[in-house]
Amino acid sequence: MMRGGLAGRPRDHFDWPLFIAAALIAVLGVVNLYSATSVYLGTSRAALAEIYINQVYWLAIGGVAGAVVAAIDYRHIERFAYVIYTLGVFSLIVVAVLARDVRGAARWINIGSFSFQPSEFMKLCLVIAVAKYLHDDPRSEPRTLKDMAIPAVLVAVPTALVVRQPDLGTGIIMTLVFGAIVALTRMRRSSVLIFVVSMAVILPVAWQYALPYQRARLTSFLNPTADLTGIGYHAHHARVAIGNGGLLGQGFTQGMQNQYRFLPDQYSDFPFPVFAEEWGFVGSMVLIGLYAFLVLWSVRIAARARDRFGAVLAVGCGAVIFWHAIFNLGMAAGVLPVVGITLPLFSYGGSSVTTVLLAVALLMNVSMRRNATFSPVERL
Amino acid sequence: MSVLQQRPDVSEFRRRFKWLALFQLLCFGVLVGRLFQLQLVQAEDYQAIARENIVRRVTLATTRGIIRDRFGKPLAASRPAYNLYVTPKRVTQVDKEGQPPVMTPVWAKLVAYLNLGDEEVGRLEQKLVAIVAEGGKRKDQQILLKEDISFDDVAVLSTHAHELPGIDVVDVSVRFYPQKSVGAHALGYMREVDPEMLAEMRRQGYVEGDHVGASGIERSWESYLRGTRGWEKVIVDARGARRPMRPGIIDGPSRVDPIPGRDLRLSLDADVQAAIERAMRGELAGGAALVDVESGQILGLVSKPGYDPNQLSGGSGKGVVRDAFQRMFSDQLKPALDKTVSGAYPPGSTWKPFTALAALEKGLIDKNVRTVCRGFLTFGKRVFKCTQAHGSCDLHRAIAASCNVYFYQLVATYGVTMDMIAEVGGRYGFGRRTGIGINAEASGRMPTKAWMTLRNKGQFRQGYTVNAAIGQGATTVTVLQLALAYAALANGGTLYQPQIVQAVETAGGDVVQEFQPRVRRKTNLDPKFRTLVHQALLSGVTEIGGTAYQTWRQLGVDVAGKTGTAQVSHKATGSADLERVYYFNRDHAWFAGYAPTTKPEVAVVVLIEHGGGGSKHAAPVALNIVRAWEDLKRKRAGERPRPLEVTP
Known part of the structure; x- marks a missing residue:
């Protein structure tokens, strides 16, 4: 039903400000x-x-x-959202298994002389998957932590994979992007409180497992x-x-x-x-x-x-x-x-x-x- | 439409968009605030840091002053030398991960150009690989590979410089002594400052790797010779590579020129030095001095055995320095000791003129007093020996033929005391440092009765005085002291302070400071007594029966003087090394005198350590020195002496 719409209407809505801003930055x-x-x-x-x-x-x-x-109408993307997500996670697993070491971190897949970094694309796959989940799960009541468990797992899997590479930066980005999306949903207040308290406990523990260079960067930041x-x-x-x-x-x-x-x-x-x-x-x-x-x-x-x-x-x-x-x-x-x-x-x-x-x-x-x-x- | 049906679903998000936007705006706002702080508020601080980052102060080397002899011949100068440096990381490569690094083709080329031996190459490769494998900062720093490479090697390396990245030839300045070991003790040598010295000397501007005068004139006149470093500010990048100068980066002066060290003109005569060295060629150890009697200027000052200051001063590498030091300080003949200034020896018979003066001045004897020598004198319970039975001797013959008994009798019969001798000795500068100002000068010993009493646990025996009368016992003198004292006898009673540096000059040749002869004191030498002593010294050389007559007959020089044979305290003969014991038990041989005899110009003193008899061993050396001096004088009278051109 959207064939006709795609051909005509979207073109009228070409987002010039978005295009120009991106083009200027690129130049x-x-x-x-x-x-x-x-x-x-x-x-x-x-x-x-x-x-x-x-x-x-x-x-x-x-x-x-x-x-x-x-x-392509994004609703086609929506339809294949979990497929896209699965491909992304799979490529991360391929990296974890095969990838060659580039400056201390295995982040790349080499195909001939061409190498690409799945973790970059994974961020978008992740957004698509979470969007798909929230799209299919409309609520009129505030959500609980349990309601967000599945999207959290969707994020946790690739995040764990990239942090293992180790690419802490991408892991942080993925988590924070998810945070931005969660901020958009209506959460129950008690759930937010529980989340904040549990984070306060988990982060010091995570610190213990951080790699030495990651820790060194943070301590260096605190004492520049x-x-x-x-x-x-x-x-x-x-x-x-x-x-x-x-x-x-x-x-x-x-x-x-x-x-x-x-x-x-x-x-x-x-x-x-x-x-x-x-x-x-x-x-x-x-x-x-x-x-x-x-x-x-x-x-x-x-x-x-x-x-x-x-x-x-x-x-x-x-x-x-x-x-x-x-x-x-x-x-x-x-x-x-x-x-x-x-x-x-x-x-x-x-x-x-x-x-x-x-x-x-x-x-x-x-x-x-x-x-x-x-x-x-x-x-x- | 299905689209319209979906709208209510979005309502969950609707109220939160603006909070999201607000949060994002806030984050950008923090960034803007931070950039405001960095780029506007603190801009000047960071601009200053950025400028400092690229400015390096480079030290500009200075040149050490040149030391020249009295006619301008260079005795110590600085010559350019080239050190070879290599940056380990740039001549090695890692072929396989986890394998030790291997040398690159660049290294192979270097080895080929320099014709390095297999053993040396192996050793160097091992060292370089170890440095790289270690992984520290040193792999990126220049490592000294070879010191003082030859000009040929420098030429080859500079021709092929573009093929040899990571190989650098750095020019340095090395102290150079063209006369090698001749006069080495007076000139001294250079040494690299060690950390302990640096702790004190850093304030004076010394840094690691600097060389300082270690002895002799190099040490005493260090502050004149060393010069002052300059500096220049240059622009470098993060890797230390030089970049062109940019305006507005450097505040204040960008360069301070180095000031070259002062040059020194010595009283020494390089030709005299060489002549002394030649005359002493056959002797193992000893010292000789030739002093101008009318000024105290030192024309020649040589100590044996010598050493090559070039080796010690580091020009040929640290290994050579270490070996040279090893040799110098393990040698029993003590090459490091300046035997003209730092060594004190009993003067033996060369002392007799001063005992004679003591007796004459007190009126205890006159020239006609005679004693009979049977070859010994019994005094108290002891027998004091003479060299031979001289028979009847007056003062003239007692000095010329060196009769000990005559001088024993001055004490035993005529009442010469220890303090009388000491008083005359003191007037002629004995027992005190001459003040030459180089090396650790020995003061010698001029014992008085009180001193001898103290030394012998409160007992004084007249026998000490008997010994002192012939320059034995506790009395010790240095070669230089004796030379200046004989100079005073020669010039009629003026004791000069010795002078070895005549003038301080700038690198351009302008005289900064000229040193005039300084009289230390008048010795109150009665002309009558001077004539008596002079005639006796003359006869000692030129008359049959004189101790130096045999030598004089061969060499025929116009000289008056006195030989001396100073007994040494014997070493035990039971030692395993008989040859060595034999040598060290031999007497010291002396000759002290002056020339020419009619109007003396120079005083000469020769000491041959453990040389044996003075007439046989010291006199020939001394007369050869005087002969050479006469020749030089005659040659120079024909052509006016002029300073030689010095090539820097």
Whole structure:
């Protein structure tokens, strides 16, 4: 019955603000990647100076994939939600069994020369699965903890798998994305209280099982100047780069901290200090503004969604972008501990870029198929 | 429509969207606040840190002053040397995970270019692999592979530098003594500062790896010679690589030039030094000094056995230094000891002129007093020996032929006392340091009656004075003391402070400070007595029966002087090493004198440790020195002496 609708109406609803915000971030990201890796020109690692071109390729591939995903009515996605989820979990298991060790963490699947990171895509699979569950489980009464047990298990399985890799960052993101979705549901007050108390007990226990490097990062965050040449090095130099930017920045490709190679991982986990140093407070505000817009816009899309699945999907995809941005910027600015979490569309990496573009595409999908006659925004 | 039917389901979420949005906005707000703090409030602090990150203060080396002889010939200079460094990580590679690292082709090339021996290569490879396997910071740091590589090697390595990443040739400055062991004790040598020294010297700007003067002039004049380091601020990246200068990064001065050390011009004459060394060629151990009688300037000062300060100063590597030290301090002949300044010996018969002066000045004798020598004198219960039976001797013959009995009689019969001898000795500078200012100077010993009494548990025997009259017993002198005292006899009674550094000059050749001769004291030498002593010293060399006559007959130099044979306290002969005992039981041989005889210019003193008789062993050396000095003087009279060009 929706064939006709797909052909006509959604096109009229093409979400330009969403598209433009994502496109602007992507363009800034590529420009920043060029500057970040320009330090390798003329060195033995000159190949790294060209990865911004790869990033453009990834954006193109992600864009095409996104267009396909946006074109398919998300209700088809809903129908295959658990299949998608199962495929995601399966790929994580494949990683756990087969994957080769990349910098201390087995996160990748290699197919020929092509390697991809299932844990990135898993975040979206997870959102889809939880959305599907909540979609099928409408309640008029407040929910209890028991009501949320199944979605919690849906989250716990992949989270456990990625934390085992070990990829604590992705595990945190998954948990927090789920948190954002749960925040959307009506919970019984006593259940919330029980949850908070049990967390207060569980977290110290989890701390005992954290890996040494994970613990070291957190203690280093709490005492940032203790070890500037070791574990605190990243955080320190990132902070110096941001501060060095001042109001207007030092100009494109002129950031001293980056040009003199004090910023490690400047093209993967720490692209923001490069940007902040070159474009200053003004540039940082523009970038944060774009992320904030994208995230808030996703809430607006959720609020105007046609159905429960769409609403949860939009909130989940928005939450993925939101938590990535907040964690990455927060660790660069020294308000959160250093965990390997990418900055959406800024960090170099095919899996990361594609995942973010797919999230945007899902948002676009929900947005294009909103109910124009029954806008919930008016009730906000 | 089915869509409309689904709407009420969304109502569960509806009221929560705005809280979600608010929370997200709040998070972004915190970030904005943090960036406001970092980029606006604290911007200046972080900009300062960023600038500091890339600025390094690089020390600029200074050059140590050059030490030259009186005619400008360099005795100690600094030469460039090249040390080979290698960064272990860059010449090794890990082929297989978990396997120990192996050497790269770069290393093979280096080995080929330098023609390193298999054994050495094996040892170095083992060391480098161990450093890499250890995994610490050292694998990324330059490791000293070889010190002081040859110019040929430097040329080869710099030609192929592009093929040899991780291999660096670093130029350093090494102290260089062109005269090698000649005059080594006076010049001294350099040593690397050790941690204990550093604790005190850091305030003066010394750092690890610095070399300081360890002895001789190098040590005493260290503060003049060393110069002052400079520094320069440069821009480096996180890996320490140099980058071009950027404006606005460095506040204040960016460079302070190093100040080169002061050059020293010595009173020493390199040719005289070489001549002394040549004259002493046949002797194992001893010292010799040639002093200008009219100024106290030291023209030559040589101690044997010597050592090569080049080896000790580190130019050829730490191993060579260690070996050289080992040799130096295990040698029984004590090469480290400066026997001209730091060693005190009984003067033997060279002392006789001073005993004679004591008797003459007190009016106890005149030149006509005669004694009869039967080869010994019994005094108290002891028999004091003479070298031979001299028969009837007056003062002249007693000095010239070195009759001990005459001097015994001065004490036994004519009433010369210990304190009289000590008083004259004191006037001629004995028992006190001369003040040359280099090395640990021995003061020698000029015993008085009170001192001898104290030393012998309250008992004083006249026999001590009898011994002291012929320069035996407790009396000890240094070669330099004796030379200056003879210089005073030669010049009519002026005792000079010895002088070895004439002037301090800048690296450009300007004189900063010139040192004038300093008179230590007048010895109140009566011209009459001087003539008496002079004639006796002259006869001791030039007349039949004089102790140095045999030598003089062969060499024919214009010199007056006195031989001496100082007995040493005997070692037990029961020792296993008979040869060694025989050597160490031999007497010290002395010669002290001055030349020319008509108008003396230089005083010469030679001590041959355990050389045996003074006339046989010390006199030939001394006369050869004077002969060489005469030759040099004649040669220089023909052509005006001019400073030689010094190549830096």
